[in-house]
Amino acid sequence: MKITVIMPYDEPSRAKLRAACPNDELVFAYDTTLPYDAKQKFDEKYLPDVLSSDIILGQPPVDALKDADKLGLLVLSMAGTEPYSLPGKLPAGVRLCNSSGAYGRAIGEHMLASAMMLSKKLHLYRDQMPKGAWVDRGSVTSICDMKVLIVGLGDIGIHFGRLCKAMGAFVAGVRRSGKTKPDFIDALYPREALDEILPDYDLVALCLPGNPETAGLFGAERIALMKQGSILLNVGRGSAIDSLALYDALTSGHLAGAAVDVTDPEPLPSDHPLWQAENCLITPHISGFYHLRKTYDNIVDIAIENIRRYKAGEALLTQVDLGTGYRVTQQY
Numbered sequence: 001m002k003i004t005v006i007m008p009y010d011e012p013s014r015a016k017l018r019a020a021c022p023n024d025e026l027v028f029a030y031d032t033t034l035p036y037d038a039k040q041k042f043d044e045k046y047l048p049d050v051l052s053s054d055i056i057l058g059q060p061p062v063d064a065l066k067d068a069d070k071l072g073l074l075v076l077s078m079a080g081t082e083p084y085s086l087p088g089k090l091p092a093g094v095r096l097c098n099s100s101g102a103y104g105r106a107i108g109e110h111m112l113a114s115a116m117m118l119s120k121k122l123h124l125y126r127d128q129m130p131k132g133a134w135v136d137r138g139s140v141t142s143i144c145d146m147k148v149l150i151v152g153l154g155d156i157g158i159h160f161g162r163l164c165k166a167m168g169a170f171v172a173g174v175r176r177s178g179k180t181k182p183d184f185i186d187a188l189y190p191r192e193a194l195d196e197i198l199p200d201y202d203l204v205a206l207c208l209p210g211n212p213e214t215a216g217l218f219g220a221e222r223i224a225l226m227k228q229g230s231i232l233l234n235v236g237r238g239s240a241i242d243s244l245a246l247y248d249a250l251t252s253g254h255l256a257g258a259a260v261d262v263t264d265p266e267p268l269p270s271d272h273p274l275w276q277a278e279n280c281l282i283t284p285h286i287s288g289f290y291h292l293r294k295t296y297d298n299i300v301d302i303a304i305e306n307i308r309r310y311k312a313g314e315a316l317l318t319q320v321d322l323g324t325g326y327r328v329t330q331q332y
Contacts, residue, residue, distance in 0.1 A: 002070070003307070004029060004049045006058030007077045008290075010036040013300045020304045027053075037290040055310070057303045062089055073310045075303045075318075079103050079156070079288065080237060081325040082210045090322070097306050097318040100327055101155045102298035103288040107235050107261075108159030110287035111205060112143075114259035115164075118231050119143060123257075123281055141256075144168035147200060151217075152207035152236055153185070154327070160205055161185060172201070176213070176326070198225040203233070209325035210237030220245035229256045235287050238264035243274050250277040261287040 004027040009017065011032060018026065029046040042061060050060045055073045062083050065071065068091060075097040076084060083089055084096055117123050119141045128135055148164045150157040153173035161171045165184045172187040174194060181188040189197055198204065204226060208214040218232070219242040226232065232255055234241050243264050249255045259281040263274070267284065274280055290296040305317050319328045 001025070001054040001311075002027070002049070002052060003055045003057065004046065004053040004060075006030070006042060006046070006050075006056060006060050007299070008032070008034065008036050008038060008040060009300070013296075016300060017304060021307060029058075036293075036296055055307060059084075065090055065094075068094075073097070073306065073316075075099070075306050077299050077303070080209055081320050082237075085211075085320060085322050085325045087322070095310070095316060096320050096322060097302075097316055098320050098325075098327075099299045099302050100318050100320075102295050102302055104155040104159035106292040106295045107156045107207075107287045108163055110261065110283075111156075111160045111233055111235055111259075112163045114233060114281055114283075115143060115203060115205075115231060117281060118257035118259060118279070119146075124278065127278065141202070143203075146170070146202040148172070148203045148205065149174065149197065149201040150205045150207060151191075151194070152209075153182075153188075154207060156235060157205070157207040158182060160207070164203075169203075172197070195222065195225055198222070199227050201227060201230065203231045205233040206236050206240050208236035208240050210239050211325050213324070215239045216242060218242065218245075220248070223249045224254070226255065228254060231256055232258045234258075234260045234262055236262065238262035238266045240264075243268070243272065246280075247274045247277055250274075250279050255279070257281070259283075261285055 002025045003021060006029045008030045009028055014028060027049045030040045047064060050064055051068050052070060054070050056071065057075050058077045071091055071094050073095050077099050079098050079100050081096060081098050090096060121137045121140055124137045143164060144167050147170045149172050150161050151174040153175045162184055165171045170186050173185050174189050174191055176191050217240045223245050246258055250258055257279040261283045262285055268274060288295060302318055309316050320326060321328055
């Protein structure tokens, strides 16, 4: 088979893939002389390789895939799947996998760090430093005393939930399907119960894929249902939150804080009012990526395992349902 890799595989990762696929033609489209977490653009000189590949690892130009007649398996290096999972983007019969399971540790820790920063007002003290201002910002809160609601209980939500539970929080989850409740989750709800339960929770964390079901999920009306003085986190897709409604809730004092690693629009324009909300922590979609080496190694291992299973005719590790972006198989 011909396998084209469209993500930065460093030499150890290339060696691992060669060992797993000794008889396959391997094409690496990214420069190995750059750091493994360097952001690189796809060079169109590799477009013929994309069109003639049996398997692609990474994110090829989506508009080119309609002519990739040999393609049987696409393994994305990200957890999200849009636009590849949208109708008509992939040739018929192509099986789509993501890298769900790779990002939980990195993003879960980022979420906990963000929640701790907001609950202890560390962001406000950091903002005071350039002014040389020795000012007490008053009362703080504790994760230990919080009721935490995780909307989207996949790999990332699971990791964040375990961290919150270890600190003593009451942890609940919202899932679109009735899967078995993980042991550490104190309560599990269907999405239909969201409006009813929102007022009870001190911290709400969104770990959702981007699709029509999740777009606009937290608009002005739903944000207004959240508990006075609560915190909102978003690490899934920016489309889940109305950014202007979030700004209004933060500046009015309804929400104590928010941390968003994803925004709508994205990148967030420099003149967007959300930048001016002092109780909002904005990071440029970096909680995952490859900045934690463990995440990068996980992505490589997931791809190799999916290739092995694909060749053996076994169920794929991280196959997703086209159109929704949700995993067909679920580990949790």
